[in-house]
Amino acid sequence: MISPTKRKLLAKALIFPDSRFLSTIRATSSVKQASTYKYDAPWLDFSSEEELPVVKNFINGQFTTPSPSTSSKTIPLYDPSTNKLLSNVVTCLSSLESAVSSANDAYSSWSNTPVQIRQRFLLEYANFLHGKEVRKEIAYWITLEQGKTTADAMGDVWRGLEVVEASCRVGSEMLGDSMQNLSNGLDTISYRVPLGVCAGIAPFNFPAMIPLWMFPIAIATGNTYVLKPTERAPSASLLLTKYLNDIGLPPGVLNVVNGGKDTVDGMLTHNDVKAVSFVGSNKVGKYIHDMGSRHGKRVQANLGAKNHATVMMEDADRASTIKAIVGAAFGAAGQRCMALSVMILVGDLEESRCWVKELKEEAEKLRVGSGFVDGVDVGPLISKAAKSRAEDIVQQSIDDGATCVLDGRGVTVQGYENGNFLAPTIINLSDESYVDSNSPIGNPAYTEEIFAPVLTVLTVPSLDEAISITNRNAYGNGCAIFTSSG
Secondary structure, three states: OOHHHHHHHHHHHHHHHHHHHHOOOOOOHHHHHHHHOOOOOOEEOOOOOOOEEEEEEEEEEEEEOOOOOOOOOOEEEOOOOOOOEEEEEEOOHHHHHHHHHHHHHHHHHOOOOOOHHHHHHHHHHHHHOHHHHHHHHHHHHHHHHHHHOHHHHHHHHHHHHHHHHHHHHHHHHOOEEEEEEEEEEEEEEEEOOOOEEEEEOOOOOOHHHHHHHHHHHHHHHHEEEEEEOOOOOHHHHHHHHHHHHOOOOOOOEEEEEOHHHHHHHHHOOOOOOEEEEEEHHHHHHHOOOOOOOOHHEEEEEEEOOOEEEEEEEOOHHHHHHHHHHHHHHHHHOOOOOHHHHHEEEEEHHHHHHHHHHHHHHHHHHOOOOOOOOOOOOOOOOHHHHHHHHHHHHHHHHHHHEEEEEEOOOOOOOOOOOOOOOOOOEEOOOOOOOOOHHHOOOOHHHOOOOOOOOEEEEEEEEEEEHHHHHHHHHHEOOOOOOOOOOO
């Protein structure tokens, strides 16, 4: 359990939310590190002769530097606002083996720890994460490595915190069942028991929220955990893990291993890993589901999305609807699974052009730039490759006959000229005529999950046709109808 001294420091950090108190319960940074980052980063190894620090893993309750070997691979980590190199992430299969072994060793004791005690750790963890300075620190690393605005990053942490709070009531979810006299002299009793070592593979777009979807529930139910954060923004996961261990979580219950595909494959094939959670793209998710299932894992994979909003132009409130559409389509630079990708306007074709014109005017008000700059609405895309892919799809859609109402390509942000910026972009597939709801829509702006601030607009004459198009789309996740007649 947490020592009295450390408990006082944690309490002091909550009462006096100042980074000095948080720094006290972490290792002091080197001079080089202190001049580089706003906060201490004990997960960065500056001792190497290399120019850039190496991102450590967190195994058996402590940060460890991956050991170089012939199987090691180095992945550069960039600031997406500048494309400046920040650090190196190393894929090291011996580190994965150590993490799984640590989790496996901790499982026997942790799974037999009473539910109330496991809940108590998470209650204390949730209380600690409520500290505003704590959340600011996590948000800082998200904005630095992922690029989203500080406001979005704070929301990222908050949404994850809500799941930590939900995990605190896990006791009622673990109740079993019983039935007397199922047959003559036969009673039946069932128990819910933990699986063992579980693993999580997290995406880049929510570096705090999605890991917090994963490990709190798993450890609350008695499992131990190995988390592989995104190699593009790992610091939030490492900091979250350290916080929980500072509170007194036993070593080995929660481990973090960095890396790329080799690390993922190691998780999916390891005999001691019993279940895997994944959030990400369709292609990678199918691969993880297939390989994990073949190796006897329970696999849950949350994949791509193409969310549709149907607007009844005759009776929807135009001003509030357009504001909602702009926020849903372009917030977080479109890099979220619930981003609005498609707007279907229902009604007169000429009226739809007026809606699109006002939509463009509202989207043009959004400010593009670094997530650290006050007043910025749209940050950068995660990588040069992501930006290039989105721009290519926009061009392909234009070549296929679409009208680019608002073209965000080529935007330049002063002071951040090398950033991966794409301004809000609107593609209209119905500028000249209605979309035929009886025929497949083949334009790339509609068929691809772009994962960027790009909105595709369709117009159809009736609600039935809008519903038909929405239901026929290969992607799922969410849909909405804007109307005053609901």
